Amino acid sequence: MTVLAVIPARGGSKGVPAKNLAQVGGIPLVVRAVRACRAARKVTDVVVSTDDAAIADAARAAGAEVVLRPAAIAGDTATSEAAVLHAMDAYGAMRGAAHRTEVVLLVQCTSPFITPGDLDGVVSAVTESGADSALTVAPTHGFIWRSESDGFGVNHDKSNRPRRQDRPQEFL
Template sequence: MSVLAVIPARGGSKGVPGKNLRMVGGRSLVARAVGAARAAASVDRVAVSTDDPAIAREAEASGAVVVLRPAALATDESASEEALLHALAVVGDDVEVLVFLQATSPFIDPTDVDAAVARVRAGEADVVFAAIATPVFLWGPSAADGAGAAQGWAGVNHDASRRLRRQELPSQVAETGAFYVMDAQRFRAAGHRFFGRIEPAIVAERMALEIDTEEQLLLADAHAGFFEGGCS
């Protein structure tokens, strides 16, 4: 069974300019993602989908195959699924399990990826995604009254008039965005990352940081310095 890991990494980024080449713990985000994928024993091939020559060079230097992404698939509006489908078409038709990793999650544990691949291979799930348990009290805007007036905020996953203990809250998880492991054939047919039986892979909360801002980048670098001794 062929397992392909694809890391979409386009050149444009408005929130954090040049994000995919920014450094965390002495390595670029692209290099970290490629390293995590290559360290996963279940992954046969690693590809980086990009439209950026500098990212392509970094990906190749890190040991990945580069899939040059057309400009039409590398806009702000382009979905990750478009890059994944394009990569599958370029790399080959023999892929049975697709591992979608995001470079914006710099602390991916290869053993978590391997465990998720094993679940898809065993038929336990069509899709397994990285998540953290979130036993939190969620709040949202209340529905407007008959006159259209706002009614403040109300509990989403709890009755605010009855304070539950955390362990009594409904089971729920939050995506980390780090990885999604999918049955490749069914992904091709569905065209999106969530289809069939979907299951979470609970990962360590300290490994779940996702980078979308400069502040998160600084936090990730400090995190790497603490947990990885400054460089891994």
């Protein structure tokens, strides 16, 4: 079974310039993502979709294949889905007509602590448990606020402030 991990990593981030090459623990985010995918037992192929030469070099050095993303899907309004679909098509073309991918993972560089076990769990949810899609989450106890008018709490009531351990579990 072919399980393709696609890591979208464009170079033009405005919010955090060069974020996919930013280091966490001395390791660039794109490299962390590639390493997690390569270490996952159930991931067979890893491809990074990028428009940036430095990201492509880092991804290749970490052991990923690279698909160069066209400018039309590499700008500020580009979606991860467009990058994944393009990468799937391009990677399929690289592998030839007989190549078939059964499971596709979207792995974000901006989730630097994803583990190989997390990735294998997602693959298992699809291949063994019958899920049509799966995702990884992290527990959170953070309060969320919106700034409309005077601002308000989205997931809490200021008149009822239970302790963290007494609040319902939420996930990010």
